Amino acid sequence: MRHWNDGFGPGSHPMMGYNSYGLISTIILFLVLIVIFYLIYKLFQKNKQTKESENHHALNILKERYAKGELSDEEYAHMKAVLKNK
DSSP states (O other): OOOOSSSSSSTOOOOOOOOHHHHHHHHHHHHHHHHHHHHHHHHHHHHHHHHHHHHHHHHHHHHHHHHTSSHHHHHHHHHHHHHHHH
């Protein structure tokens, strides 16, 4: 015996298996997943920008120390190479 909610009946196609609530909830789930992936992407972008900003700041300090004469040419070149590899 068929029940009223088994996918058969007015307004539903027997092969589809979705009623209007199932379709709406699927769309909402899809939108939620898009938002989650977007937030994860933004988090990684922020991490990358923070890391680049820290390296830029450290490089500026290194340049200042070199300009003041606190570092030799070799020390400056070595420290600059280390910072650029991070």
